[in-house]
Amino acid sequence: ETGVTQTPRHLVMGMTNKKSLKCEQHLGHNAMYWYKQSAKKPLELMFVYSLEERVENNSVPSRFSPECPNSSHLFLHLHTLQPEDSALYLCASSQDLFGELFFGEGSRLTVL
Amino acid sequence: RKEVEQDPGPFNVPEGATVAFNCTYSNSASQSFFWYRQDCRKEPKLLMSVYSSGNEDGRFTAQLNRASQYISLLIRDSKLSDSATYLCVVLWGGSQGNLIFGKGTKLSVKP
Numbered sequence: 001e002t003g004v005t006q007t008p009r010h011l012v013m014g015m016t017n018k019k020s021l022k023c024e025q026h027l028g029h030n031a032m033y034w035y036k037q038s039a040k041k042p043l044e045l046m047f048v049y050s051l052e053e054r055v056e057n058n059s060v061p062s063r064f065s066p067e068c069p070n071s072s073h074l075f076l077h078l079h080t081l082q083p084e085d086s087a088l089y090l091c092a093s094s095q096d097l098f099g100e101l102f103f104g105e106g107s108r109l110t111v112l
Numbered sequence: 113r114k115e116v117e118q119d120p121g122p123f124n125v126p127e128g129a130t131v132a133f134n135c136t137y138s139n140s141a142s143q144s145f146f147w148y149r150q151d152c153r154k155e156p157k158l159l160m161s162v163y164s165s166g167n168e169d170g171r172f173t174a175q176l177n178r179a180s181q182y183i184s185l186l187i188r189d190s191k192l193s194d195s196a197t198y199l200c201v202v203l204w205g206g207s208q209g210n211l212i213f214g215k216g217t218k219l220s221v222k223p
Contacts, residue, residue: 031209041215042116043156043199048209056210090155097209098144103155 023091135200144203
């Protein structure tokens with residue numbers, strides 16, 4: 001069983017849809033992250049949570065809404081997305097905010 | 113602007129070669145540095161942390177030059193299995209959890 005699990009692995013949605021990405025970590029870590037990976041661009045940090053409190057929000061459009069109900073789960077709620085939001089969304093966790101990141105396999109999102 | 117710059121490559125080298133990757137970062141207050149490895153269609157994984165005094169892990173050596181804001185990764189005796197994209201990662205300034213990734217350098221080791 002992988003330490004960080006993401007669902008769904010693939011998602012296709014229209015610009016008017018509302019969907020959510022889910023991440024679960026089984027490592028007992030205290031910090032969780034959302035990153036966006038697009039072709040020919042570096043991984044972009046979107047959100048950071050530590051002990052269920054958001055500690056970083058890198059100017060992400062409001063059409064992306066994170067939720068961290070407990071230290072093991074992280075969601076990314078999506079609504080009225082644009083085609084340029086199509087990318088691989090990677091969730092990660094770490095023991096604390098300075099530690100090694102453990103990534104999930106990602107959710108491949110396509111916005112039509 | 114948060115910048116971590118890497119030569120994108122690709123670096124195409126024969127087995128057994130020594131190859132070096134460089135990375136520069138723009139925030140002089142950054143304190144923690146890492147190299148991650150990402151295989152094709154896989155998630156990134158930590159390769160090694162980079163310490164001020166430099167550190168070695170088998171065939172891999174990482175160096176940090178704070179004055180020049182420069183990090184390097186040296187791979188000796190390259191193996192086919194070293195083929196991957198190598199990502200330079202910087203904990204930005206004095207921030208918490210703000211890990212900034214470079215675009216990565218692609219390495220292809222040929223027989």
